Amino acid sequence: MSSDPISFESRPELKRPVLVLAFAGWSDAGMSATTAVRYLTEQLLATKFASIDPEEFYDFSVQRPQVRLTEGTQRQIHWPSYDFYYGGGLGAERDFIFGVGAEPHLRWKAFSEAMLRVVRECNTEVVVTLGAYLDEVLYTRPVPLTGFATDEKLMKELDLLPSRYQGPTGMVGVLGDVFRRSGISHMSLWAALPHYLSASPNPRGSLALILRLSQWLGLRVDTGPLERSAAEFQNKVNEAVNSDANLSAFIRELKKREFEQ
Template sequence: MAFINWIEEPALRRPVMILAMAGWNDASSVASTSVRFLIDRWQAKKFAEIDPEEFFSFTRIRPQVRLDENEGRIIVWPETGFYYHVDPLLDRDFVLLIGIEPSFKWRTFSEAIVQVCQEAHISSVLSLGGLAAQVPHTLAARVTGSTSDPDLAAQFPDLAVRRSRYEGPTGIVGVLSDMLNRAGIPTGSLWGNVPHYISASPNPKVAHGLLTRLNGMFGLGLDLDDMARSGRRFERQVNEALAQNPEVAQYVKQLEQAQADGEATEPLPEAPPESSEPSDLPRGEDVVRHLEEFLRQQRSKPGDADPEGQGD
């Protein structure tokens, strides 16, 4: 296919693809943060990419100007990149796909990804996502997994066999999963549940939850201490912001109690990002603005060192 730029064609052992697409299915960037972490930690090598020219509105998703080591200008275009990681200590290899939900030609875009999967002999595809949910930020991040393939569920018990009950608009992850299944490539998904009252991005605590689940599923042996520290720092900053908003602080306590009582509702993964917000949340948009402004101020403080060395 003309849209695929091949850099190399690696020989891989029963590779599993782990993918993240920024956009509709990536609340608080938890999926793309997780895959970027894997690419960086593994120093994964790019072997293919999809040319963005046919698929993106560059007035909506603009290319970026960067400076190289000689301070020369480089134009960085929206990426849909395929990376691979080989570790002889693991029983399989991994392909990592990082991209952005395209503006145009979703079917053609998905067909290009399916073709890469076929030529790389991908054994299964695991998509990561983030969804807004009625969960408190104070408890361990909730991660839900699903697949419609019984064999994949037997291989990875973290993936419950379930058929989606959702009807309505979908994102590129839903379209791509459908096309992969039609091509005979089994798919599963892991969804990090993001507190719907915090839209700040990224959310390292939920990203840590996704990475922890991947660590257990595949026996990756990843050191996630840095991500855990970032998650704890993020939680402290949110707590400071909520201390100035008693109504929302009380609402968070209600969410904690609902989860303790087993009354928490499980969101539908493909549902629109705004569909999880309950009507009793006080002035939700104002709360989000207040939290985001507070978190921006915290990040911009000069010399804002991580206080982890002083204890959690």
Template sequence: MTEFDGLPVLRSPVAIAAFEGWNDAADASTAAVEHLEQVWQARPVTELDPEDFYDFQVSRPTITMADGETRRVEWPTTKFMVASPEGTERDVVLIRGIEPSMRWRTFCEQVLEICHSLEVERVVLLGALLADVPYTRPLPISGSASDAEAAQRYQLTPTRYDGPTGIVGVLQDACTRAEVDAVSFWVHVPHYANNPPCPKATLALLHRVEEVLDLPVPMA
């Protein structure tokens, strides 16, 4: 784990997380977190050391130019940023990364360790899946919560899915085992609109974020 001048003291923080890959049809969920990073001018706090979690032949590092001359290697990882939205007395921890290639349980332990250090009160997990739904209607959202009261409050349609899962499902299970309040929202993306971006799916997730935070999100 790499730290940026230590971890800050936050105000009643809520974490919002999304991961590229299997959990992110049309890049809808990571686009939602990226939008929040931009409109709330989030600042970097820390990131996970990618060496233990990624196969770099699958998630390759990239080379970028810095200052027009220096070439810098950027490694695939999971980053933690903090935002202080106007109109609320709480901070928001934004977690955006790539689904790990290996050591998922250790990955979840490290994510929760950082959340614990930041005194996060709730973890909101965003996902997107392909489904037989029309783009012409409001895209449905299913999900689950760590307690029945939260599921009822957010009017979550429980999923009946049984089968392989991604890091979002594993991380929510880890939250439950660690007795961390967690809720997940999965937007259903039409099969024929699976090429990113899918603004309608991203907006549907952002509206759910507004409900959890009780705070309007700029949508420009």
């Protein structure tokens, strides 16, 4: 077992950094959270500077490494990973760190300690975790956003409905508790997606997360490509609903219940 699970490729000097995290898996319905973080990483031309050693935290029989061909014939193994990138610009007066990868299968407390070390060594000002979940929401409405934060000021700035969820949690929930107990400013932003639509990825969820986050942070992000993907996705969903009598009936009933509330 490695004595240090974090590998730093560089130690960038960052200005008032915000750390934005997402995890593939349980808290990433429609791949909305991880797609949002990867999109922002591309928009800011962010550079990878650190990663967490997967050997200690992932069960490779559950999430297997991938074999990919390079130069046509050479095979290369790509392991599950959790990587960190940094970038700045796009109108914001601060720098950004993005963490994205698979939710770990093992040793969550040790993983949380590794994440806490990244937060502290980078002098992170605020940590934002992104997530998405399935709920009984209408696909024709704007994507509902909920969340929570370590202080009321953040909640007011984000204009969020407070989350009332109780039950099983993922790494996002565990990290939120770790940050709170460690005195680190943290907020979590979640998109609610229709449980009756299994299509993934769902760019509407990613777009909603990015728009709210960009508004709060003052980022001027080109969301054009994502908006087009969201529109295409919505058109395909409309076609699927119109061709499925049972699904159409369910949605009519959902609209009726919403109207009666």
